[in-house]
Amino acid sequence: MKKIESIIRPHLLDAVKSALHEVGIMGMTVTEVRGFGRQKGHTEMYRGSEYRTDFLPKVKIEVVVPEELVEAVVEAILRTARTGKFGDGKIFILPVEEAIRIRTGERGEHAV
Amino acid sequence: MTREHRRWILVGAIGLIGLVGRVAWAQDAATSATSSGDTAWLLTASALVMLMTAPGLALFYGGLVSQRNVLSTLMHSFFTLCLISVQWVVLGYSLSFGPDLEGIIGRLAHLGLRGIGEKPVAEMSVPPLAFVMFQGMFAVITVALITGTFVERIRFTAFLLFAFLWATLVYAPLAHWVWGGGWLMKLGALDFAGGTVVHISSGVSALVASLIIGRRAGYPEKVLPPHNVPMTIMGAALLWFGWFGFNAGSALAANSLAAIAFTTTHAAAAMAGLTWAFTEWLHRGKPTVLGTATGAVAGLVAITPASGYVSAIAALVIGGGAGLVGYWGINVLKPRLGYDDSLDVFGVHGLCGTWGALATGLFASRAVNPMGADGAFFGNLGQLLVQLIGVLATWVLAAGMTFLILKLIAFFTPLRVTEEEEIAGLDLALHGEVAYNFLSPGMGGSVRLPSRAEAALGSAQAEEPSPGD
Secondary structure (H helix, E strand, O other): OEEEEEEEOHHHHHHHHHHHHHOOOOOOEEEEEEEOOOOOOEEEEEOOEEEEEOOEEEEEEEEEEOHHHHHHHHHHHHHHHOOOOOOOOEEEEEEOOOOEOOOOOOEHHHHO | OOHHHHHHHHHHHHHHHHHHHHHHHHHHHHOOOOOHHHHHHHHHHHHHHHHHHHHHHHHHHHOOOOOOOHHHHHHHHHHHHHHHHHHHHHHHHHHHHOOEEOOOEEOHHHHHHOOOOOOOOOOOOOOHHHHHHHHHHHHHHHHHHHHHHOOOOEOHHHHHHHHHHHHHHHHHHHHHHHOOOOHHHHHOOOOOOOHHHHHHHHHHHHHHHHHHHOOOOOOOOOOOOOOOHHHHHHHHHHHHHHHHHHHHHHHOOOOHHHHHHHHHHHHHHHHHHHHHHHHHHHHHOOOOHHHHHHHHHHHHHHHOOOOOOOOHHHHHHHHHHHHHHHHHHHHHHHHHHOOOOOOOHHHHHHHHHHHHHHHHHHHOOOOOOOOOOOOHHHOOHHHHHHHHHHHHHHHHHHHHHHHHHHHHHHHHOOOEOOHHHHHHOHHHHHHOOOOOOOOOOOOOOOOOOOOHHHHHHHHHHHHOOOOOO
16 A cells, blocks of 8 residues: 655645546545745735745645555546646655545455 | 695695604794804814724724734724823813913813803804814824834833823914914915824824834834735725815815815825826836825825816826825935835825925915915915924924933833733733634633632632532
8 A cells, every 4th residue: 555645736625536536436535735845935914014935835635545646646646637837736656554434444455 | 646646745745845844944033143054064173083093094004014003003093093182172272272372272161162152153054063163074084193112012000191281282283383273374375184194293293202202123124014005095095085084074064165075185195096006016126005095095195285276287296296205205314214104104194294395385376275375386386385394393392302302201101011012912911801812612712710709709609519419
């Protein structure tokens, strides 16, 4: 099992979600996050005072999937979250030791 | 409809007209010079000026601070409305408009509004109490305007003492000088609705207060941006709306002079909003919403002393000038000098008020208002000089007295909260409240504590089970 964390542009969440659904992902966890990479922040101006904001709003999607689905998921995210400009985000893949469904106590890939 | 019906309607109508006529006649006999139209307008205008302080100014200022200080900022306006209204009834009115004492201050003949008759005084067609209330709303908003300079750091006790002392020692004498039969009135200084009394006085006092109280922690780099610009825009629009009562109400009658003041007020505000927006667009690349609203308020400030004395074209020029003067004050002067007049009370009210008071000496015309005077552009250079004296006197009184009042208060109690309280925010530190509680059930870690009564009840129940158990 792998956990796939992707940090994407907020307005592309719906497109990514649909694409993940199509490759068989039935559940996910989504968090509103802030951060920056190569994309610059923006400047706000109030009565001539300028405020620079470095941390831009992004959405983090976390899904845990069986090994054989990893490439399909990555491909789906790349296809739907990419605009080709700075700020498209990142994908991280992490190993997962165990998954447990709280309702039934089931363990392993069946639990995700 | 039958003929019978028509006849009864006719009889009823004649009877009604007769009744109304008799009532009107009876009222005329009781108070000979009262005009119901003038009275209705002045009472309405008084309520409009009240609206300028709360919610108008409260929202205008409240949106500009960070979210941990919005309640304390709203409180400045709302509490001033309560405090200065009481002060006005008890002694403020008498000090301002009581019988003249050497041109300096009013005598205490009307303490607690004692001796205010029902009959209008000379040259007024409204009950004196309507005038008392109208003027009281001016005292309230003038004090509330100053509070924008020391938000996010002043202690509540210091604010409270300052508001009371300032209304008594600055506002009352100044209102007396200009409107209550004092020396500036005798000199012929023109101030239709409060350019000197309200705007220069509050703006200059705000500058001095910001210098004495000091900058906010971390100013300018670490200061947070406005937390709710739409709230500020709502406040600015309410100020504009209420300003019709402020300026057109200052005619003290529902007449053509009120209509002139209404027109000049509206024209100047609109022109100043445009001027600010276009200046910002050229200078900074984008026209901001906050800038446009700030410009409109600057225009309202500048037209205030002139509103009953100038033409509509002059109002456009005065408004345009206010947009430029205010923009310069906030964008150039303030950063260069480094004072933390947090919500730009000096830039908007002090500078644009000064521009408006002087512009009155340029553009005033007896063709507009025969009760006024001609300004420099109509051949009377002396009026500009008189206006300048009025402006200087206001600057000196406001600056000197604000300095003394704050030093006096600081002698007894600190003016500022501690840095720890400042970082936590004044809402929590001073008022034990938070403006925005967006808590999901079970997620906030917020548990309502039982009140003392509930706790007592709970322990009593625990000790004595009810008979049913």
